[in-house]
Amino acid sequence: MGNTTAQPARAPMPPPPHAAPVPIEPGPPPTPGTRTWLARLRPFLRVPLFYKILLANATIVALGAAAGTVVTASVWAAPAATFRLVAALGLAGILLSIAANAVILRIALSPLRELEEVASRVxxxxxxxxxxxxxxxxxxxxRLTATFNAMLESLSxxxxxxxxxxxRNLDxxxxxxxxxxxxxxxxxxxTLAALLLRLRLARHTTDxxxxxxxxxxxxxxxxNALDRVRRFARGLRPPALDMLGLDAALEAHARSLQEASGLRIEVExxxxxxxxxxxAELALYRIVQEALANVLRHARARRARVRLARSGSDVIATVEDDGVGFDPARAFAEGGLGLFGMRERxxxxxxxxxxxxxxxxGTRITARIPIPENTAHAL
Structure with a gap:
């Protein structure tokens, strides 16, 4: 096993570069006068959307009707009775306009109320x-309703x-x-019972x-019994991971798979x-282990390659094969728990x-694990 330079089945895609964050200059803090006005407006800003729109429309209609009445009375120099009649008609128009606005707004905003009710039920x-x-x-x-339902379906x-x-894990x-x-x-x-019998027999043997x-x-x-017990322990947790580190443990695992299956596995x-x-090392080991198991079970590949390296503030493990490939979206839709489990880990x-x-x-699976900040700065 060890480092190899064999020609890959296809050139690996380089990891996407990390975009440098664009610094955002903080805006000036609000002045005391601005904070006072915001404090006074906060009760009005917390009014429901329906009443905000209705109040704004009513204010516009009332101001327009009042201005029209005053202008009409001053231009035409109408008597007081006519002025009162115009004022009454203007007031009636205002009330009818507010009522019509209320009905239209209630109907138009009803989908938002339904979304709120569904969110409360969920x-x-x-x-x-x-x-x-x-x-x-x-x-x-x-579009908002469709997006909301799609989000609920994704969560479900x-x-x-x-x-x-x-x-599955419990099973x-x-x-x-x-x-x-x-x-x-x-x-x-x-075996131990048989050994006890043999020891008892040896104890009473005079020859x-x-x-x-x-x-x-x-x-x-x-x-032999000790070797079998050690094999049991290795199946539960690879000792190489604790004694030699992640890279050596992956090489040992790839070597054992290659010997058992005949699949050529290169480790870089x-x-x-x-x-x-x-x-984090254990999780990354299990991710690579599951990826190689998928290669053996499904890929019908002749060769696989495992690459483990540091890239910036991440440790990246890549598992590639030259097998038959698959459609990831379809695999997830059909309940690909192995792929889902890797992402969850x-x-x-x-x-x-x-x-x-x-x-x-073929297939390429890339696991990107962040390095802790204190470790990244220290090394």
């Missing part, structure tokens, strides 16, 4: 609630996948316990040659010891997983 636990399509909604409100799908992944853990219990009972326990032969057999069986790594916390430690694949063009 918050109360009615997770399958969705906003209905309103016949009075304009194009913008229809996310929760369902979390439940499925949790159930896997239970199966692992059963397997260990079975192997310990049927293998290790039986020194026969006794030495029995003790040699017992010693050999103890060594730079030393990243001390950059990640132990839980990365998200738990603040990272992300990118999946680049197309049918017939």
């Amino acid at each position: 918050q109360a636990g009615e997770l399958e609630a969705r906003a209905p399509r309103s016949p009075v909604a304009d194009r913008d409100l229809e 799908t996310y929760r369902r996948r979390l439940r499925e992944m949790a159930a 896997a853990a239970e199966e692992e316990r059963k397997r260990l219990a079975r192997e310990l009972h049927d293998d290790t326990a039986q 020194a040659t026969a006794r030495d032969r029995l003790l040699d057999e017992v010693r050999e069986e103890i060594a 790594s730079t030393r990243i010891a001390g950059l990640l916390a132990p839980e 990365a998200a738990y430690i603040g990272g992300q997983v990118e999946i680049d694949s197309r049918p017939g063009q």
Whole structure:
């Protein structure tokens, strides 16, 4: 295993560069007078949208009607009775306009009320609630309703996948316990029982040659049992990860997969010891492990490559293969829990997983794990 320079099946895409943040100059602080006016306006600004619009329209209509009445009376020099009649008609017009505005606004804003009601129902636990399509909604409100429902569907799908992944993890853990219990009972326990019998037999054997032969057999069986117990422990947690680091553990895992499956696996790594916390190293190890397992199960590949390196403030692990590829969107839609699990593992430690694949063009999985700030500054 180790560092290789074999020609890849296709040139890897370079990681996207980190865009430098654009500094934003803070604006001047509000003056005391501005803060006073904001404090006075805050009760009015907290009025519901319906009443804000209605009050604004009513104010405009009232000012227009009053100005029209005053201008009419002054230009025409109408008598007081005529002025009162015009004023009454203006007031009636104002009231009718306000009523019409109220009805129109109530109808026009009804889709927003429905969105609010659906959000409250979802918050109360009615997770399958969705906003209905309103016949009075304009194009913008229809787009808002569709986006709102799509967000709820995404959250529902996310929760369902979390439940499925949790159930699968529980099943896997239970199966692992059963397997260990079975192997310990049927293998290790039986071996130890047989060793006890042989030791008892050797104890009562008077022939020194026969006794030495029995003790040699017992010693050999103890060594075999110890190897099996160590193999059980390696299956639970790779010892190389704690003793040698992430890069050496990945090389050891790739070597064992290559020997067992015949798949050619190249590992290219730079030393990243001390950059990640132990839980982040374990999560990245499991992500690469799952990616290689997917290559063996689905890709029908002849070669795979694992690359591990530091890039800026991140540690990046890439797993590529020259297999049949797949459609990631379709795989997620069909419940690809392995892919979903990799992304969740990365998200738990603040990272992300990118999946680049197309049918017939192989697959590239990139895990990007951030280096803690104190570590990044120290190294």
